[in-house]
Amino acid sequence: MARYTDANCRLCRREGQKLFLKGERCYSPKCALERRAFPPGQNGQGRRSKTSEYGLQLREKQKTKRFYGLQETQFRNLFDKAARKQGITGENLLILLETRLDNVVFRLGFASSRKEARQLVTHGHFQVNGKKVNIPSYEVKAGDVITVKEKSQSSPKFKEVKDMTITVPSWMTVDVQKLEGKVVSIPTREEIDTPIAEHLIVELYSK
Numbered sequence: 001m002a003r004y005t006d007a008n009c010r011l012c013r014r015e016g017q018k019l020f021l022k023g024e025r026c027y028s029p030k031c032a033l034e035r036r037a038f039p040p041g042q043n044g045q046g047r048r049s050k051t052s053e054y055g056l057q058l059r060e061k062q063k064t065k066r067f068y069g070l071q072e073t074q075f076r077n078l079f080d081k082a083a084r085k086q087g088i089t090g091e092n093l094l095i096l097l098e099t100r101l102d103n104v105v106f107r108l109g110f111a112s113s114r115k116e117a118r119q120l121v122t123h124g125h126f127q128v129n130g131k132k133v134n135i136p137s138y139e140v141k142a143g144d145v146i147t148v149k150e151k152s153q154s155s156p157k158f159k160e161v162k163d164m165t166i167t168v169p170s171w172m173t174v175d176v177q178k179l180e181g182k183v184v185s186i187p188t189r190e191e192i193d194t195p196i197a198e199h200l201i202v203e204l205y206s207k
Contacts, residue, residue, distance in 0.1 A: 060197050064194075067194055079201070083205075094192050094196065099139050099187070100136060100138070101133060101137070102114055104183065105117040107169055109174065110158070122134055125148060125152040142185045143183065144183045146180070
């Protein structure tokens with residue numbers, strides 16, 4: 001499957017806001033959006049025309065895909081799954097995005113970005129309820145316990161995590177010393193702080 005390999009900072013500049021794709025760098029003065037707060041490209045600083053309704057919807061979808069690191073087919077399949085579930089489709093979509101294992105690992109503070117979390121999961125560093133899971137798209141459930149595999153806990157990466165103070169969303173808990181987190185409940189829309197207008201995505205796919 002094709003994956004974006006260009007500079008991640010260009011994506012933030014294109015969307016006009018931080019997508020937190022490069023971990024700690026996004027919080028530092030080195031952040032490209034702090035230094036060049038305009039779209040990339042030759043005409044990035046030029047005057048921009050008014051965006052159409054379709055353009056707004058498309059940008060919101062692209063921004064959401066980039067936040068969570070999904071490709072178009074993955075994102076569309078997830079949207080279709082959200083549409084089949086009971087409830088509000090847009091909210092279902094965000095919940096499905098948040099409960100992906102790679103996002104949960106990121107939210108628990110075990111990775112500095114979702115991209116790093118996806119790599120760590122793929123390399124088999126995590127267990128869910130005592131069983132190794134190396135699928136980033138794995139959907140966690142309420143009550144699931146996510147732990148760093150015992151053999152991985154001695155790596156410099158996770159030793160560093162033990163020295164960190166981590167704040168997690170209200171729908172999960174974390175024990176940094178044990179390198180263990182728990183999904184207490186499935187998040188509600190109010191508990192998801194990602195700046196996304198999900199109704200625009202629903203409108204786009206409903207055309």
